[in-house]
Amino acid sequence: MTVEMNVSFDKELITQLSQNKQEPKWMLEFRLKALEVYHQLPLPRLEKTKLDKWNIDQFIPFTDETLVGIGDLSEEIQNILEANTEDRSVLVQKNSKFVYKQLSKKLADKGVIYTDLDTALQEYPELVKKYFMKSVSFDKNKLLALHTALWSGGVFLYIPKHVEVEFPVQAIYLAAESGLLPHIIIVAEAYSSVTYVDHYFSENTTQNTVHNGVVEVYVGEGAKVRFATIHNFANGVYDYTHRHADVQRNGRIEWVIGEMNEGNTVSNNISILKEAGAEADSKLVFIGTGNQKTNFTSKIIHEGEHTNSQILSRGVMLDESTGIFNGITHMKKGAIKSNAEQAEKVLMLSEGARGDANPILLIDENDVMASHAASAGPVSREDIYYLMSRGIPKEEAERLIIHGFLTPVVSLIPIEGMQEKLEKVIERKLGK
DSSP states (O other): OOOOTTOOOOHHHHHHHHHHTTOOHHHHHHHHHHHHHHHHOOOOOBTTBOOTTSOSSOSOOOOOOOOOOGGGSOHHHHHHHTTOOTTOOEEEEETTEEEEEEOOHHHHHTTOEEEEHHHHHHHSHHHHHHHTTSSOOOTTOHHHHHHHHHOOOOEEEEEOTTOBOOSOEEEEEEESSSOBOOEEEEEEOTTOEEEEEEEEEEOSOOSOEEEEEEEEEEEOTTOEEEEEEEEEOOTTEEEEEEEEEEEOTTOEEEEEEEEOOSSOEEEEEEEEEOSTTOEEEEEEEEEEOTTOEEEEEEEEEEOSTTOEEEEEEEEEEOTTOEEEEEEEEEEOTTOTTEEEEEEEEEEEOSTTOEEEEEEEEEEOOSSEEEEEEEEEEOOOHHHHHHHHHTTOOHHHHHHHHHHHHHHHHHTTOSSHHHHHHHHHHHHHHHTO
16 A cells, blocks of 8 residues: 555554554554644754754655565665675565565574564564553654654564574665654563664655654663664655663663764664663764754663763764764662763864764762763864875875774674675765
8 A cells, every 4th residue: 555645644544554454453542642642742842953844744654565585675785685694684674564584593493583563563462562662752752753653664573581692683674765664672581682783775765755763672681782773864864763772680782873874864862771780882973964964862861770881972074064962871869889981072074064062961869970071173183194294195094084083883883794884885975
């Protein structure tokens, strides 16, 4: 079923969507409640970022897609898949549906569930219900409410207790003719571990469209989750992403995020360290070009005692682009003996570019340690002159400095081929 552009998002549309998917009644009720909230709420008010002229809801919400073989996928997707061939588990979503699935038998034998969320809702309805939108609330955010009403696709990844997944699992999301609204749920039970890697991009976008995605990660006691992602949408795609992790006792969440879009972007990344010994590590790299406008927030909330966190954001701003980098650490009452570090660093390579680095500490407990650092400015002339004095041309010197500036994040992508892909995207955005 395909819906024409400028469609009215109403009760009939949502009901038809849910019925076509044969969803349980509770999911339809969830969608309809979110739709009601969406129509009532104003646009979010973001620091130094006005959304009133951004595309929020002008997109085709869903299209028909069919499963295909790997040879039917685009060359770009096949190149990404070649980076992970051993015990590969990968899902490919185009527009609103998955078109390719390859799952490792070894994972299934260990009790791991890795499938698209629509299938999980059919086969494991109670398990999905237990986690769907349990850590994220849509009642005060218009974008989250719209996502909840219209979500389509996304993955459900469940790792049982004491299971270690050796090889990264992958997902690829492609925006073409319609909006992209995936919902991702990752559940790592006690003392399990997993690395999840996904990649977002677009093709054949002749009109503005929207990605509005939500990620929920639940890290059990002593569990470890690494979440790595590259967003590489074209200029015509407005990207709204909300990621959230709940971390239990001695658990760890690690975010590695490459924001390489060419269009306007809002990215929120929140981790809650709910119990003693929990840890969060959030790393973000971004390059802004053209007239691109971006707003990034990395937030970590310490609730348990002896919790630890680190936030590192690095951005490079070119042309007339603007970027807001908010790092927020909140030490709540009772988070004694906790430690937090954060640093936001921005390089501006043209007079018209603007990057704001905003480190924020909210401290409600005395017996804690917290530090922050921020810098925003042009490439150091001294560094460029030093490299030039060694016979390196100025353009190449700038490129080397930028790559060195971004390496602390790029080097953490857990699949070598994905690192290479990000390096290529960086080169393209730098115009080299």
